[in-house]
Amino acid sequence: xxxxxxxxxxAAEPVTLPSRPAVAPxxxxxxxxxxxxxxxxxxxxxxxxxxxxDAILANGGLPALRWLATHxxxxxxxxxxxxxxxxxxxxxxxxxxxxDDAHPKAVVxxxxxxxxxxxxxxxxxxxxxxxxxxxxxxxxxxxxxxAVERWR
Amino acid sequence: MLLxxxxxxxxxxxxxxxxxxxxxxxxxxxxxxxWDDATGIYVGETSTFALPDDVVSFAATVxxxxxxxxxxxxxxxxxxxxxxxxxxxxxxxxSEPYFHWAGSGATVVAPIDADSAPSGGxxxxxxxxxxxxxxxxxxxxxxxGTQTPTIDVNVVLVGxxxxxxxxxxxxxxxxxxxxxxxxxxxxxEVATYRIEGDAILDYRDSxxxxxxxxxxxxEDALNLFFVTDYADASGTLGEAGGIPGPIGVQGVDExxxxxxxxxxxxxxxxxxxxxxxxxxAHEAGHQLGLFHTTESDGSRTEPLAGTPACPADAxxxxxxxxxxxxxxxxxxTNFMFWVAASFDQDVVAPEQGFVLARSPIAxxxx
Numbered sequence: 001x002x003x004x005x006x007x008x009x010x011a012a013e014p015v016t017l018p019s020r021p022a023v024a025p026x027x028x029x030x031x032x033x034x035x036x037x038x039x040x041x042x043x044x045x046x047x048x049x050x051x052x053x054d055a056i057l058a059n060g061g062l063p064a065l066r067w068l069a070t071h072x073x074x075x076x077x078x079x080x081x082x083x084x085x086x087x088x089x090x091x092x093x094x095x096x097x098x099x100d101d102a103h104p105k106a107v108v109x110x111x112x113x114x115x116x117x118x119x120x121x122x123x124x125x126x127x128x129x130x131x132x133x134x135x136x137x138x139x140x141x142x143x144x145x146x147a148v149e150r151w152r
Numbered sequence: 153m154l155l156x157x158x159x160x161x162x163x164x165x166x167x168x169x170x171x172x173x174x175x176x177x178x179x180x181x182x183x184x185x186x187w188d189d190a191t192g193i194y195v196g197e198t199s200t201f202a203l204p205d206d207v208v209s210f211a212a213t214v215x216x217x218x219x220x221x222x223x224x225x226x227x228x229x230x231x232x233x234x235x236x237x238x239x240x241x242x243x244x245x246x247s248e249p250y251f252h253w254a255g256s257g258a259t260v261v262a263p264i265d266a267d268s269a270p271s272g273g274x275x276x277x278x279x280x281x282x283x284x285x286x287x288x289x290x291x292x293x294x295x296x297g298t299q300t301p302t303i304d305v306n307v308v309l310v311g312x313x314x315x316x317x318x319x320x321x322x323x324x325x326x327x328x329x330x331x332x333x334x335x336x337x338x339x340x341e342v343a344t345y346r347i348e349g350d351a352i353l354d355y356r357d358s359x360x361x362x363x364x365x366x367x368x369x370x371e372d373a374l375n376l377f378f379v380t381d382y383a384d385a386s387g388t389l390g391e392a393g394g395i396p397g398p399i400g401v402q403g404v405d406e407x408x409x410x411x412x413x414x415x416x417x418x419x420x421x422x423x424x425x426x427x428x429x430x431x432x433a434h435e436a437g438h439q440l441g442l443f444h445t446t447e448s449d450g451s452r453t454e455p456l457a458g459t460p461a462c463p464a465d466a467x468x469x470x471x472x473x474x475x476x477x478x479x480x481x482x483x484x485t486n487f488m489f490w491v492a493a494s495f496d497q498d499v500v501a502p503e504q505g506f507v508l509a510r511s512p513i514a515x516x517x518x
Contacts, residue, residue, distance in 0.1 A: 011347050011348060011364065011365075012306075012308060012345035012346070012347045012364065012365075012366045012367060013345060013346050014343065014344065014345055015309065015344050015345060015346045016317075016344070017315055017316060017317040017320060017344055018316055018317065019316060019317055019318065020316035020317070020318040020319060021316075023420055023421065023422050024420075025420075026418075026419065026420040028418075028419075036494075037469065037475075040475045040476065040477060040491070040493070040494070041473055041475060041491070043476075043491050043493065043494075044448065044490065044491045045389060045390075045431065045434055045435075045490060045491060045492060046388075046389075046391070047385060047387065047388050049447075049448040049490055049491065051471075051473060054471070054472070055471045055472060055473050058469060058470070058471035059469070059471055073418050073419050074415075074416075074417075074418060074427075075414055075415055075416075075417045075418065075419065076389060076414070076415025076416060076417075078419075079387040079415065080387040083386075083387060103419075104414065104417065104419065104421070105414075106381055106386050106387075106414045109386060110386060110387070137352070138350075138352045138383055139352055139381060139383055139386055142383060142384075
């Protein structure tokens with residue numbers, strides 16, 4: 001451990017942060033009223049406080065979860081919705097929609113994990129999942145590897 | 153004449169511990185931990201220190217890398233606050249106000265509420281752990297003023313984690329606005345660093361990351377480690393190193409807060425700086441010794457009498473979760489509520505502000 005500490009000592013380099021580039025605003029989809037109660041639960045500061053099955057059912061149920069997993073603008077909430085969907089009611093269309101490369105990597109990884117809770121997909125989707133094993137992002141590559149392993 | 157004058161200026165040693173060293177700043181001792189039948193854990197020798205009359209606060213940490221540590225005994229201001237030999241009652245583990253338990257880099261801070269403000273006199277600390285070994289006991293004592301307090305921050309970007317200056321500035325402003333609303337400190341000097349490592353962090357590596365020595369010249373600054381995301385717990389917003397976690401010391405387990413940035417992003421990649429600032433304020437609040445004001449199931453594990461609690465009948469839809477909107481008339485707007493909200497959480501109760509302002513790593517004017 002002393003050696004580890006010695007390695008760590010002085011390893012932090014002072015840096016100047018870059019300025020934020022201009023980003024064109026993107027229109028977001030308004031959150032339906034029936035989805036808002038579940039969304040409020042998915043804003044938990046800590047994962048251990050995320051809702052269980054009963055609380056999901058009492059707050060809009062799987063339709064609300066599917067809406068959040070598909071349309072939610074905040075990445076953390078969408079990822080949590082996909083994770084909960086994988087546990088409580090994976091939906092092939094929603095999970096597959098999340099693995100589109102246009103989405104943030106965290107969403108793609110959560111989509112792959114969601115897909116892996118289902119039976120093997122059709123050949124085209126399966127090929128995309130296999131290709132994702134080589135993704136540079138470890139979240140995506142790891143989730144794709146686990147999915148392929150599960151379907152083996 | 154000069155010698156007599158100097159001697160007259162020396163504080164009188166506390167009667168209960170005349171040989172104890174005075175501490176104003178940081179001291180460190182090591183202690184071999186041996187099995188103790190009375191507590192059922194491994195304990196070290198009790199170290200006794202003399203706190204000056206103008207003591208404001210202290211933080212003490214037991215570090216044994218990779219091992220769950222704890223305090224077997226903590227005594228100051230004429231009271232035993234932690235006593236691992238007790239099964240229940242005042243001082244027992246998991247009793248108010250400390251709710252102390254074993255964990256990596258176990259830490260105690262005083263004050264942790266309005267009643268536990270330290271006074272000049274003896275401080276007894278007995279380190280412990282769930283496994284044997286040679287433990288470090290690090291004590292940081294703050295003296296001086298408490299007016300207009302500030303806490304400096306070390307922002308540490310891990311690997312190729314990306315953060316823009318404007319996003320950091322906005323988040324810091326949100327956190328400062330929240331803390332100061334209740335008499336807490338503002339965030340003072342913010343220094344930014346980058347360290348090698350995985351921007352996508354394996355959760356099991358969290359403890360080792362927090363043990364990084366960031367800057368030996370800024371040990372009294374709060375470490376905020378920014379990663380892109382967790383590899384195996386994506387969606388996690390952030391996590392403190394304990395309640396409280398180690399502060400005023402670097403290079404020990406759990407010495408800092410980890411913030412994952414991707415969960416704070418919108419679909420277009422921009423950071424929600426309001427949420428980021430609230431998460432910084434919340435997780436730093438844990439690291440400095442604050443608990444949730446209300447837990448998700450409506451229960452309360454929090455020693456601050458002055459903090460409003462959300463009542464049982466606030467769970468209007470009966471789902472067993474007390475969300476912020478249901479508790480908005482109580483503590484739903486408090487920055488230590490268990491869940492974020494669609495509205496700002498920038499309320500700090502006076503007793504929370506008292507604890508924050510007197511943190512051992514805060515600086516204040518007389």
